[in-house]
Structure formats: C-alpha cells, structure tokens
Amino acid sequence: MMQQVKEELKNIPTPLYYYDLPLLRETVDVVKSAADRYGYKVHYAIKANNNPRILSEISSLGLGADCVSGTEIEVAIAQGFQSSEIVFAGVGKTDREIEIALKNNILAFNVESVQEIEVIGEIAQSLDTVANIALRINPNVDAKTHHYITTGLDENKFGIMTHELETCLTLIQNNAHLKLIGLHFHVGSQITDLNVFKRLCVKVNEWNQYFYDKGYTLPILNLGGGLGINYMEPDEESIVNFSNFFYLFHQLLELKQGQEVHFELGRSIVANCGSLVSRVLYIKNGLKKNFAILDAGMTELLRPALYQAFHKIEYWSEETDLESDKVEVERYDVVGPICESSDCFGKEVNLPKLKRGDLIAIRSAGAYGEVMSSRYNLRQPLNYFYKE
Numbered sequence: 560m561m562q563q564v565k566e567e568l569k570n571i572p573t574p575l576y577y578y579d580l581p582l583l584r585e586t587v588d589v590v591k592s593a594a595d596r597y598g599y600k601v602h603y604a605i606k607a608n609n610n611p612r613i614l615s616e617i618s619s620l621g622l623g624a625d626c627v628s629g630t631e632i633e634v635a636i637a638q639g640f641q642s643s644e645i646v647f648a649g650v651g652k653t654d655r656e657i658e659i660a661l662k663n664n665i666l667a668f669n670v671e672s673v674q675e676i677e678v679i680g681e682i683a684q685s686l687d688t689v690a691n692i693a694l695r696i697n698p699n700v701d702a703k704t705h706h707y708i709t710t711g712l713d714e715n716k717f718g719i720m721t722h723e724l725e726t727c728l729t730l731i732q733n734n735a736h737l738k739l740i741g742l743h744f745h746v747g748s749q750i751t752d753l754n755v756f757k758r759l760c761v762k763v764n765e766w767n768q769y770f771y772d773k774g775y776t777l778p779i780l781n782l783g784g785g786l787g788i789n790y791m792e793p794d795e796e797s798i799v800n801f802s803n804f805f806y807l808f809h810q811l812l813e814l815k816q817g818q819e820v821h822f823e824l825g826r827s828i829v830a831n832c833g834s835l836v837s838r839v840l841y842i843k844n845g846l847k848k849n850f851a852i853l854d855a856g857m858t859e860l861l862r863p864a865l866y867q868a869f870h871k872i873e874y875w876s877e878e879t880d881l882e883s884d885k886v887e888v889e890r891y892d893v894v895g896p897i898c899e900s901s902d903c904f905g906k907e908v909n910l911p912k913l914k915r916g917d918l919i920a921i922r923s924a925g926a927y928g929e930v931m932s933s934r935y936n937l938r939q940p941l942n943y944f945y946k947e
C-alpha cells in the first residue's frame with residue numbers, strides 16, 4: 560500500500576491534500592442508509608470541506624447541504640445540491656446573503672436572533688416572497704468538547720436565548736412573509752460522548768412540547784451535527800458508527816405527527832477521507848529534542864495550533880513496523896516552517912529515523928483542514944491528489 564502511495568505521489572509537489580474518494584463514497588452510503596432507516600434527512604455541513612470534488616461526490620449521493628454563508632449556498636448549488644435541500648445558519652447573515660438564500664428558495668433559515676428575524680422579514684417582503692424559518696434554540700447543553708467548539712451553552716453567541724422565543728413568535732405571526740417550519744439545535748463539534756446527544760434529546764422534547772402546547776405543529780426538527788471521530792486510530796474506525804448515533808435519536812425523540820428529523824453532519828462525513836501529506840525538509844537535532852521540519856505547517860492545517868488537536872502522524876515513504884527490531888525509531892517534534900512556535904503538528908512522536916524528502920502524512924485532515932488553510936507567510940497554493 561505504502562509503495563503504491565509513494566509511486567502515486569512521486570511527482571506531485573507537497574504539501575498536498577490526499578483525498579480518498581472511495582472511502583468518502585462508502586462513508587456517505589453508510590450515513591445515508593443509516594439515516595434512511597428512520598426517514599431522517601442529512602444535510603452535509605459544507606464548512607467542514609468545500610473542495611469541489613468532495614462536494615460533487617456528496618451531492619450526487621443524495622445528501623442536502625448546511626451552509627453558513629451566501630457563497631456557500633452558491634457553491635453548493637453549483638456543485639449539484641438541490642436548493643430545496645439547503646439550510647442556512649449563522650449568527651451574522653448579511654442582507655446580501657439573505658437575498659441569495661431567498662432568491663434560491665432554500666429550505667430554511669436557521670435563525671439565531673430576534674434582530675435577524677426582523678431583517679429577514681423585511682427583505683422577504685421587499686422581494687415579495689416567503690422565508691421559511693427554523694428557530695435555532697440555545698438549549699444550554701454542555702457538549703463536553705474543546706471550549707472553542709462548544710456552541711450550545713448560555714455563554715455562547717449561538718442560537719436564540721429561550722427568554723426571547725415569545726418575541727420571535729410574535730414577529731413571525733405578524734409578518735406574512737415569514738413562515739415558522741421548525742426548530743434547530745446544534746451544541747458543538749467533535750462530540751464523542753453520546754450522552755451529550757441524550758441530554759440534547761431531553762431538551763428537544765421539552766421545546767417541541769412547548770410549541771405543540773401553543774398550537775404549533777412544526778414539520779421539522781433539526782438536531783444539527785457534531786458527531787465526533789476517532790483521531791487516534793483513523794484506520795480502526797475509518798467510518799463512524801452512524802447506526803448507533805441515529806438509533807439513539809430514534810429511541811429518545813418524542814416526535815409529533817408528521818414531523819421530519821434533520822441532521823447537519825460535517826466532520827464525521829469527511830474527516831477520515833483526507834490526509835495532509837508533506838515532505839521532510841530538514842532534521843534538526845537540538846540539545847533536548849530532535850525536530851522534523853516539514854514543508855507543511857499550520858497554514859495548511861490549523862487545528863493542532865488552534866485547538867491543540869491531536870492528528871495521527873504517519874511515515875508514508877514505505878511500510879514500516881515501529882515495533883520491529885529492524886526499524887531504527889527516533890522521537891521527533893514534528894513542526895512546520897511557519898514563524899510561530901505553535902506551528903507544531905505533534906510532540907515526541909515516534910517515527911522511523913527520518914531523512915530529507917521522506918513522506919509524512921497527517922491523518923484525519925479531511926474536515927476543517929483545507930477550508931481553514933491560509934496564505935500567512937505568503938505560502939504557495941495547496942496541491943491535491945484524489946484517489947479514485
């Protein structure tokens with residue numbers, strides 16, 4: 560396998576994003592059939608990876624799209640997503656973005672504030688159209704994940720605080736250009752403890768009942784995304800257990816007659832199909848440490864620097880067994896070339912003794928990797944390899 564990868568990449572400059580398209584297709588098949596079992600609809604969260612090849616694969620396999628900007632809506636449509644299967648979230652939607660969404664007749668705005676409802680109402684009226692609204696409720700559920708990617712607590716900026724729901728309902732009732740079609744929740748990302756989703760279901764049931772008691776029959780309950788992956792062992796669990804995930808909601812959600820359940824999954828769909836591949840530039844032997852300096856850095860994959868996130872680092876020049884007596888193992892801090900001390904992919908990583916030109920893969924980089932890359936230090940554009 561490694562020999563084949565090495566051959567494939569021989570003439571391609573690094574750093575590069577390596578995308579395993581067969582694994583992506585298999586993942587989408589698995590998530591779709593697991594959701595179909597209960598009639599659930601999955602919208603892929605485009606923010607996780609908006610590479611056109613990835614998007615066209617996902618749209619052709621029948622998922623909808625969850626967007627967070629007007630441009631994401633336009634790109635989603637260009638890559639084959641149906642506008643009737645697009646939802647639009649975000650705390651700071653601009654007038655231009657709202658217009659794009661309305662002109663394309665998307666499925667729903669996941670609205671995050673009273674002020675936003677007013678603005679959407681005005682723009683919908685000026686365009687003489689009707690905006691479908693799902694209220695994003697902040698349920699105050701702790702996602703037990705990194706605090707930078709927790710979104711459903713009272714101190715977070717996301718979603719409508721529950722004391723403002725009455726005002727939202729009044730605004731919607733008083734404007735014929737607004738139509739309430741559902742509730743939306745999303746409590747955070749990289750959630751690996753399924754108990755978090757259990758607690759979310761309790762809150763969703765309470766709020767669903769609250770609206771029902773007020774006489775609203777809401778066709779859609781959108782439970783957001785957030786399902787985490789196993790960054791430690793990307794090959795042992797290359798596809799997340801989607802069956803367990805959806806079964807939990809099937810068991811716990813108390814749906815009203817005719818209600819549909821929607822999800823917005825990003826990371827769990829694309830993370831494992833991508834790796835950032837780099838070549839070793841230099842080995843620097845310090846007094847206390849050895850540094851493996853790569854041609855990829857935080858500009859290509861920001862997650863370790865931003866969240867101290869773990870990504871498995873592998874030697875891809877050839878197949879090696881680090882446990883074998885025949886392999887000389889060294890311990891390296893694996894770093895990039897950027898002028899920041901946080902530009903480090905992993906500390907004290909055991910790898911075969913490295914030399915200039917060796918291939919190193921940073922695994923599970925398919926989600927929030929390429930999309931969060933930057934030109935800081937005037938870095939060169941990324942390179943790509945698509946395994947077909």
Ligand SMILES: Cc1ncc(COP(=O)(O)O)c(C=O)c1O
Nearest residue numbers: 604745748784785823824825826
């Ligand atoms: C509103 C919303 N929906 C969906 C997602 C996708 O999350 P994930 O990639 O964790 O599945 C996010 C990101 O956290 C989000 O903010």
Ligand SMILES: N[C@@H](CCCC[NH3+])C(=O)O
Nearest residue numbers: 606708748749862926927
């Ligand atoms: N960008 C984050 C997740 C944020 C998800 C979007 N709300 C990550 O790399 O893990």
